[in-house]
Amino acid sequence: MVVTELRAVYWGLRRIFAAHPGRPVEVRVDNLGALALLHEWQNGGDRMPDGYETRLRSQGRRPSLVKLQMYAEYTPGLTFVHEKAHVGNPLNEAADSLAKLGLRSLHGRVPVTEIPRLVPLWASGALAEYRRGRDRERG
Structure with a gap:
């Protein structure tokens, strides 16, 4: 679970840094084990999650963590800050759904070619639901 959370942080940051280099970024995670490692790394630590292999991957690529x-x-x-588990939050639910979509793709249950079409649909739907909820709260 920690490795999955950290991988999600990596892939999100990678996209953010590519699109907005140099901008401050706050990452919210609900996994306290992942948060502890992130804070350790910020302070120069090099501990990895138990069992995580740090050898180079195919074609000499560094591991994502x-x-x-x-x-x-x-x-x-x-x-990096802690975010209490937020079940029911439309944006969190969308993030969970997108992560599950990625796993289904990895396991061959969803064609990789469908991902670019599905992700924007799910993300825009979740954002619209979030905005509707926020508007209802405001009155």
């Missing part, structure tokens, strides 16, 4: 460790240690303006 090694890259995340480097982001945490060397990126100014990057902060």
Whole structure:
């Protein structure tokens, strides 16, 4: 579970840093084990989750958590905070659904070619639901 949460943080940050280099970023995680590692990495630690293999991947690529460790240690303006588990929050539910979609794709149950079409649909639907809920709260 910790590795999955950390991988999600890495893939999200990778996209954010590519689109908005140099901007401050706050990452909210609900997994306290993942948060502890992120904070350790920010302070120069190099511990990885139990059983996580740090050897180079195919074609000499670094493992995603090694890259995340480097982001945490060397990126100014990057902060990590705890977010209480937020079941029922439309944006969190969308994030969970998108993560499950990615896993289904990895396991061959959803064609990879469908991902670029499905992700924007799910994300925009969740954002619209979130906005409707926020508008209802305001009155």
